[in-house]
Amino acid sequence: MLNLAILLQAESQLLPWQQSMSDFFTGSAMVTIGTWIAAGLTLVMFSFIYKDNALFRLGEHLYLGISAGYLMSLYFFNNMKPVFIYQLLPFLDPSGDSVLNLWVIIPGILGVFILLRLVPGLGWLSRTTFAFYIGGFTGITLSKVFSGLLLPQFYATIDVIPYAVTSGPDFIKLLNALVLFVGALSVLVYFFFSVEHRGFVGGVSRVGVYSLMIAFGATFGYTIMARVSLLIGRIQFLMFDWIHVEIIQRFATIFRGG
Amino acid sequence: MESPPKLTFPELFLQLDRRIIYSLVALAVAIPLIWPIGLPIRITPEVQSVFDKIENLPEGSNIMMSADFDPASQPELYPMMKSVLRHIARKKHKVAITVLWPNGPNLVAQCIEEIKLEFPDWKNTEDYVFLGYQVGGTIVIIGVGNSFVDTFPKDFYGSTTSTMPIIKDFSRLGQADYMIMFEAGNSGDWWIVYGTEVHNVEVGGGVTAVVAPQYYPYLQAKQLNGIIGGLKGAAEYEMLMEHPDMAVSAMDSQSMVHALLFVAIVLANLFAFIVAMQKRNTARREK
Amino acid sequence: MQFFRKQFPILLAFVMGMMMFIREFIPAKIAINLYEGFTNWAIVIVGFSALFAILSLLHHHVNKIRRKVPGHGYSIVTIVAFVQMLILGLIFSVRPGTPVGWEYWWLFVPMQATMFATLAFFIASAAFRAFRARTWEALALLVAGLFVMIGRVPIGEFISPYLSDFAGWIMNNPNMAGLRGVALGVALAQIAISVRIIFGIERTYMGGGD
């Protein structure tokens, strides 16, 4: 009998038919096929740099569909069943560990209200759910933003400026302390809109602009590093996993009498 | 039809054809992959402090790990996660893994399979538990702070979490001795604000290079104990582990492309300045 | 009826917001139970909103097909990919070593990773043709960017350790100070939005729905 995963959530110890399926999909045949398909799709997606073309759009829509289907399955296994269905109908859980928790009906109903937005005329029910969830969550945010973000960052900005400049490392500490004090403060002044940026305030906000520019410069340099890494990762896949360049490398060394 | 004015080199450079630029970049990536140069990789303090923390924790400590990224950042964060997970398995720490981004779980599952090949006695539900993906983002972080079992009644593979051996003395974020999070966006901020600050757990950030700069204020405020930034950070971690892998082999190409882009930006701006000067002089001479 | 449509949600948002805010200042057990209870309920609710997001995505593509909007052929591809992925996922689960696991690793990963890898080419063409120091601020940005870009890779460290130290200094000091100012601003904006939601002034999050 084909154990449908819908009813039976496969335990971590694989059942015999699951083990053979796993061996098949991780076996060399499927890996080779997979590599060729992946290489093909990689080249299709790279074609975008030349011109936006039909193949690229096809790839984009294929990937949107796969990601939505993947999310739906994931959502069903990790959220809908364990957190909602098994708690409402514990006998459905093959492992038998689920315990009845009727309280879960209330969030269930609130959740169904969201789905009712698809039904014209019943959408307003979802406002109660948003009010409950987002209202409560905003209350948590308001308190946690203070204890987790504003106060720690603010506390760390009020720092000692070692004014006693002796020779040696102290100069670096003084410089860093001044950079922190002037940099952070001037950015706050730059984003201060209740006073005209002229005279002293104008000067400080100019410093703020440059403090921001250096920070965004660092983001600029690092983002370039990120995009280049992504490209190298894909070319590494094409060269080593697909064309197996290392075989060609070995010939090259033999040929060079290495 | 008089021939077009002879283009000086700066003008030629500024109108370089797109295809030439792309092939230059492709070559700068491919050549060092075939003939590696082996430039030394220097370890930065930010990466060293994450490595030291995991290295110096007593054997079998509890480590919380969250992999919040999707295939778009796989080339950067996958080698980093694999290297850190190898370190955790080598030190026999207990690790609980969650994923906050919907497209990420199979990346972690694949990484676990690869680590299990290297460490055959690394047992599921004893040495590690892969809690998988749960909908909700910040709400999941708060849930994990309260209890793993309430937020993840079933793990990624479908087994019940409450009966697992690892859950006995590692059942919520507060019981973690350290946390390492792999971030491609600002879900790292949520972990700090709603998770590690509340349960005061020390945390290290393995982040894509795009968002690395945003985490330095947390490092200075001691809300983070270290940052592994981008593929370079992953390469440093692989060197610290004395187990060079994907990230180290990419470093030479990374250097070459950076050098190419550095020269390009500097020259382009220089030539643009020269061309502008020439135009202004000729314009002044005609007046 | 009008009460449930307009006033009740705002009142509920205020009550929930105040309750979860004040709870933060009460160490007693009841406050902790409230916190855990709200979180467990919220996960179920958010689950349904994820379900709603998927259904509306399908709804959008199905509409495109029904109305034969130009380019609806692509929508058929999306729907077919979705359905086959869902059925295979529900039957065999999604872990590596299943049909979905295979599709994820050999179809989904290469496509999404490559899509973002193409950006490296656009950065290269921008480096040659678009990144200009048009203003003094842009010059400061470019100089800092170049130092970080070259200092943080092995070739920079090879040229001179000072280059890499200077890049490290930029990251840990001016970059940190600048983004600290931005972070404080963002924290204030989050507080302002939270206050507006709790006191019912900001209602865009409730969405139309009527």
Add this chain to the structure above:
Amino acid sequence: MKNNLSQAAIFLLLLFTLSLAGFAQEPVEPSAPGDGSEIEALQGADIVIGLEPAVSEPPAVNVPLPESATLDDLANDNGTGVVLQFPASPGETAELTYTVLIGESAGGPWTPVAEFTADTTWKEDEGHFFPAFYWFEKGRDGKTIHAVPIRNLGENVPLETGKQYFVKLQSALGGTTAEYPEVLSATPRENWFDTSKTNMLILAVLFGATVLYFIARARRDPNLFIRKINGLDAVDEAIGRATEMGKPILYLNGMSTLADLSTLAALNILGRVARRVANYESTLVVPCRDPIVLTVAQEIVKAGYADAGRPDAYNEDNIFFLTEDQFSYAAAVCGIMMRDKPAANFFMGYYYAESLILAETGANTGAIQIAGTDAATQIAFFVTTCDYTLIGEELYAASAYLSREPLVLGSLKGQDMAKLFMMIVIVIGTLLVTFGMHFIKDLFKALG
């Protein structure tokens, strides 16, 4: 303008002094309401004579013992903890180790629950349980008082709320141990207000009230002062130069939906651009990525043309839906840029990785480009490829400056006042800390 700022400054300083005064009234550790045990504990040590005589052989060496010790309910916890406090014994050194034993009855079996050397476990380090001490009495004369929170009976069995527990203190020096003569007792109780979060509560009420106050004021008086955002001059200048050449103008509202603040700001600025472009020949092209943003954009541009007295010039086909996919949308917009060669490009709203594709193609067509986004990772690319960039909150300020919408305007002013407060505290705090006084800085430590 003058009085508005000074008014706010006085308002803030008043609140600041009030909160300081509020703090100062807590000379003694604040006991949670309805929790009597702490107050008695402070009047005199909770002395319960141990039943079995504390006989210990005469110490070969003089082992220091504290002169007094108290055991009380642990503050700011959920009723599962007690805390032992005692001043440093005279002549204690790092070699001296203290051991704390707990039992469920006066003579009952004792289980050691804490062991530490005399140079550790100070009251200063337990800020969460002694906030008032941390804020007001800390560090006056160095570390003098030990404080040992006890939250379980040996292997993590938590204490029960409302049950009386007994504690013994022993000190050991080089093999000989001495025992504090009294056995102390206390009952853990649930606390109903976490005094360690007092600073958070005051700041939250302060900031919240300020934001609400300014939103209310903005409703009554929409022209609250906001400085001129020079980004808007750049926008007007760009429109001027583009309309001279009679070439089209391209305007993007970002890649996000109406839920995003920056999309709303982008639509506000679109209204102004539409009013300016209405009485010239050049067309205003607005390709959209989100259907809801599309309908709103169409309404705004139509209203803009009508305001400028040119409802006839409005052409709905120029504001159209392209596609929802990120990269295809970017490619399609690049196609428009290269084909129609707009003279001015506006990139307003929230952007993701595709921002570079748009800005780079636009720069190559030689158009004037103005950008405005709060997407921190993309600002760098706009700054290097555009002529002017509105950064982060400047975008919101520009939209508030234009629309005078009370919600945005009030929040902005409220946040400005909070920023003013932060700037004052940073300057004063840093000066004080540099000269050794940590008082102001500690007030902002999150002890929660």
